Amino acid sequence: MTKQIYKPRPITGFPEWLPEVRLIEQRWMDHIRRVFESYGFCSIETPSVEEIDVLRAKGEVDKEIYVIERLHKDENDNGESRLALHFDQTVPLARYVAQHFNELDFPFKRYQMQKVWRGERPQAGRFREFYQCDIDVIGVDNVPLHFDSELAAIMVDILRGLNIGPFQMQISNRKILMGLCAGLGIEDPAPITRAVDKIEKIGETETKKLLIESGLNDDKATIILKFATIKTQDSSFVEQVLALGVSHETLAQGLAELASVMNQLTHIEKGFVLADLSIVRGLDYYTGTVYETKLLENTDFGSICSGGRYDDLAGSYINKHLPGVGISIGLSRLFEYMRINNKLEIGAKCPTDILVCLPSEDKRDEAAQTARQLRERGFNVELYHTYQKIKKQMAYAEKKAIPFVWFPPFEDGQPHEIKNMQTGEQTSADPQTWEK
RNA sequence: GCGACCGUAGCUCAGCGGUAGAGCCCUCGGUUGUGGUCCGAGUGGUCGUGGGUUCGAACCCCAUCGGUCGCCCCA
Numbered sequence: 001m002t003k004q005i006y007k008p009r010p011i012t013g014f015p016e017w018l019p020e021v022r023l024i025e026q027r028w029m030d031h032i033r034r035v036f037e038s039y040g041f042c043s044i045e046t047p048s049v050e051e052i053d054v055l056r057a058k059g060e061v062d063k064e065i066y067v068i069e070r071l072h073k074d075e076n077d078n079g080e081s082r083l084a085l086h087f088d089q090t091v092p093l094a095r096y097v098a099q100h101f102n103e104l105d106f107p108f109k110r111y112q113m114q115k116v117w118r119g120e121r122p123q124a125g126r127f128r129e130f131y132q133c134d135i136d137v138i139g140v141d142n143v144p145l146h147f148d149s150e151l152a153a154i155m156v157d158i159l160r161g162l163n164i165g166p167f168q169m170q171i172s173n174r175k176i177l178m179g180l181c182a183g184l185g186i187e188d189p190a191p192i193t194r195a196v197d198k199i200e201k202i203g204e205t206e207t208k209k210l211l212i213e214s215g216l217n218d219d220k221a222t223i224i225l226k227f228a229t230i231k232t233q234d235s236s237f238v239e240q241v242l243a244l245g246v247s248h249e250t251l252a253q254g255l256a257e258l259a260s261v262m263n264q265l266t267h268i269e270k271g272f273v274l275a276d277l278s279i280v281r282g283l284d285y286y287t288g289t290v291y292e293t294k295l296l297e298n299t300d301f302g303s304i305c306s307g308g309r310y311d312d313l314a315g316s317y318i319n320k321h322l323p324g325v326g327i328s329i330g331l332s333r334l335f336e337y338m339r340i341n342n343k344l345e346i347g348a349k350c351p352t353d354i355l356v357c358l359p360s361e362d363k364r365d366e367a368a369q370t371a372r373q374l375r376e377r378g379f380n381v382e383l384y385h386t387y388q389k390i391k392k393q394m395a396y397a398e399k400k401a402i403p404f405v406w407f408p409p410f411e412d413g414q415p416h417e418i419k420n421m422q423t424g425e426q427t428s429a430d431p432q433t434w435e436k
Numbered sequence: 437g438c439g440a441c442c443g444u445a446g447c448u449c450a451g452c453g454g455u456a457g458a459g460c461c462c463u464c465g466g467u468u469g470u471g472g473u474c475c476g477a478g479u480g481g482u483c484g485u486g487g488g489u490u491c492g493a494a495c496c497c498c499a500u501c502g503g504u505c506g507c508c509c510c511a
Contacts, residue, residue: 126511
């Protein structure tokens with residue numbers, strides 16, 4: 001009789017980590033949470049599923065959405081196949097705010113760290129199930145522009161603390177390009193924004209080709225191209241845009257807003273934030289400030305932290321005008337980049353500080369007692385429950401990279417001992433007073 | 437959804453027409469109460485799957501499934 005084995009394969013796009021990697025991911029999340037809370041953001045968690053109609057209210061993203069249904073559907077179950085996994089946290093937030101409008105305090109500042117699902121082709125840094133860490137500020141009728149700069153500062157703060165190497169956040173304002181297009185008499189700005197957005201990736205020549213293909217004459221294409229290459233560390237982009245000789249009310253408004261945001265970010269060390277007018281972002285609900293963040297050693301990897309301002313978040317779900325601004329860290333993407341490039345400092349495979357070893361069968365009580373005493377004093381302590389040669393017990397600690405091994409007395413009357421696995425040093429110690 | 441490349445042990449790969457290999461990992465051993473190094477032994481694969489060509493296929497051909505990378509889109 002041979003046992004039937006179903007050989008499992010990893011499901012691409014749905015990552016899972018070994019304990020030593022997961023441990024670091026948890027540390028990252030702790031860090032992110034701490035910074036969010038330090039700015040007074042509160043946490044919410046929404047269900048993994050939303051009604052399909054809720055998810056669809058914002059636009060055409062149908063092919064990305066995973067629908068859920070029971071394997072065995074009853075005849076009268078039809079109405080229930082209306083559920084699907086959320087593909088971001090902004091839409092669930094909008095629904096949440098609409099639903100709890102009367103119980104929330106505005107401006108509503110919340111953070112949310114959950115998994116989201118997208119039915120896309122997985123690639124490096126692109127998953128079908130991944131974590132996002134969002135913060136958003138929602139106001140009734142308006143949200144001060146100061147939040148736009150504060151959100152940028154928060155994210156720079158977080159990313160610097162994660163030790164991810166050089167990065168840069170690029171900020172722009174959609175009104176600038178929209179106003180520029182309007183000022184140039186361009187009726188459909190969509191293909192223009194798409195071309196501008198690609199300049200970093202495909203270069204100026206290719207971008208210009210795209211612009212011409214979209215129906216622009218050479219003069220207009222040249223203006224747009226010139227515009228798309230403007231990058232400044234302060235608000236001096238304003239003069240450069242004005243020098244293009246196009247004027248429009250929306251353009252002026254966008255310039256004023258972005259200048260204001262940049263001026264409020266001068267406290268950040270130079271280089272972390274850049275006004276980059278080629279940033280527009282595809283998502284159609286952004287109407288003002290837009291953010292993107294790239295790792296400078298590999299800008300092709302994609303944005304690791306992006307977001308923007310929207311005029312009306314929840315208009316599809318409630319009859320109120322609720323503008324907001326939000327930004328999200330692509331935790332899984334960023335983490336994966338660090339992991340595959342061996343930049344995570346992989347350490348212990350468990351949170352254990354001390355392994356208490358079992359000297360012999362008849363010393364179980366003493367060993368357990370020792371473990372309890374150490375645990376009460378705040379250490380993470382594992383007890384080796386199977387009596388095996390000390391050699392085996394040590395090898396276990398070694399494999400899991402547990403930093404200390406505790407030896408309760410082998411014979412009555414002897415002292416306890418503790419061994420530092422890194423230095424190999426072993427000394428006698430008292431479970432009530434020992435310190436690392 | 438479209439295009440290019442790739443599927444041999446848990447992992448990284450060699451073999452490219454004549455009966456499945458290496459390194460790492462894992463397990464055990466190298467005697468009394470102590471890990472890492474070293475030495476020895478062992479477990480593990482119907483060579484992604486199905487068909488075809490051949491005396492004979494991991495190897496050649498076709499199909500299929502899976503993976504990787506681009507495009508689209510995005511964290």
